[in-house]
Amino acid sequence: ELKVEQNPLFLSMQEGKNYTIYCNYSTTSDRLYWYRQDPGKSLESLFVLLSNGAVKQEGRLMASLDTKARLSTLHITAAVHDLSATYFCAVARASGSRLTFGEGTQLTVNP
Amino acid sequence: DARVTQTPRHKVTEMGQEVTMRCQPILGHNTVFWYRQTMMQGLELLAYFRNRAPLDDSGMPKDRFSAEMPDATLATLKIQPSEPRDSAVYFCASGSRLAGGLYNEQFFGPGTRLTVL
Numbered sequence: 662e663l664k665v666e667q668n669p670l671f672l673s674m675q676e677g678k679n680y681t682i683y684c685n686y687s688t689t690s691d692r693l694y695w696y697r698q699d700p701g702k703s704l705e706s707l708f709v710l711l712s713n714g715a716v717k718q719e720g721r722l723m724a725s726l727d728t729k730a731r732l733s734t735l736h737i738t739a740a741v742h743d744l745s746a747t748y749f750c751a752v753a754r755a756s757g758s759r760l761t762f763g764e765g766t767q768l769t770v771n772p
Numbered sequence: 773d774a775r776v777t778q779t780p781r782h783k784v785t786e787m788g789q790e791v792t793m794r795c796q797p798i799l800g801h802n803t804v805f806w807y808r809q810t811m812m813q814g815l816e817l818l819a820y821f822r823n824r825a826p827l828d829d830s831g832m833p834k835d836r837f838s839a840e841m842p843d844a845t846l847a848t849l850k851i852q853p854s855e856p857r858d859s860a861v862y863f864c865a866s867g868s869r870l871a872g873g874l875y876n877e878q879f880f881g882p883g884t885r886l887t888v889l
Contacts, residue, residue, distance in 0.1 A: 694877055694878075696880075702882075703863065703882045704863070704865075704880040705880075706877040706878070706879065706880075749815065751815075758805075758820060758822070758827070758867070759817055760805075760817065760878065761817075762814060762815040765814065
C-alpha cells in the first residue's frame with residue numbers, strides 16, 4: 662500500500678523567512694504533484710514533477726523530486742501572508758491514475 | 773476558462789435521504805475522479821472513470837454509494853440512504869491521459885459540501 666507522509670503538518674512562520682515542507686512516499690512512483698488549498702476552497706494544482714531530479718519554480722515556491730530517496734520538497738522563499746494555505750503532496754503509483762494524498766501541511770505566514 | 777463544475781455546492785439533508793451530486797469535467801478530459809475530504813480522514817479517492825468506464829471504485833462503500841458517468845459531460849455520485857458519517861466535502865476532478873501513458877495533473881472542482889443531519 663502506498664503511503665505518503667508530509668512534515669511538518671503545521672507550520673507557522675514569519676514573513677520574509679524561508680522554510681521547506683517535506684513529502685515522503687513509500688513505494689515506486691513516476692510522478693508527484695503539489696496542490697494548494699485555501700480554507701473552504703478547492704485544490705489548486707501547483708506543480709507536477711515527472712522525473713528524478715525535476716525542479717520547478719513558481720514565484721516564491723520551488724518543488725523538487727528525488728525518486729531514489731522517495732522524497733519531494735516544497736521550498737518557500739521569503740514567505741508572504743498570501744502563501745498561507747494548506748499544501749498537499751500527492752503521489753501516483755507507477756503507470757496508474759490513482760493519487761494518494763499526504764495529510765497536508767497547514768502553513769500560516771504571520772506579518 | 774475551462775474548469776470542473778459541481779452541483780450543488782452545498783447540501784443539507786436528513787439521514788436516510790438520497791443525495792445526488794453532479795460533476796461536469798473539463799471538455800476533452802477523459803478521466804474523472806471522485807474524492808471525499810474530511811478532517812479525520814483527509815482526502816480519499818472514492819472512484820474514478822476513464823472514457824466513462826469505471827476503473828476503480830474500491831474506496832467507495834458499495835452498499836450505499838454509486839457512481840456513474842452517463843455521458844462524457846456528466847458524472848454523478850449518489851448516496852442512498854445517506855448517514856451522518858457521510859458528511860464531508862466531495863470533490864470531483866478531471867484529467868487527461870497524455871500519449872505515452874503519462875498523465876496530466878488532475879483539476880479539481882469547487883466541491884459539494886454535504887451535511888447529513
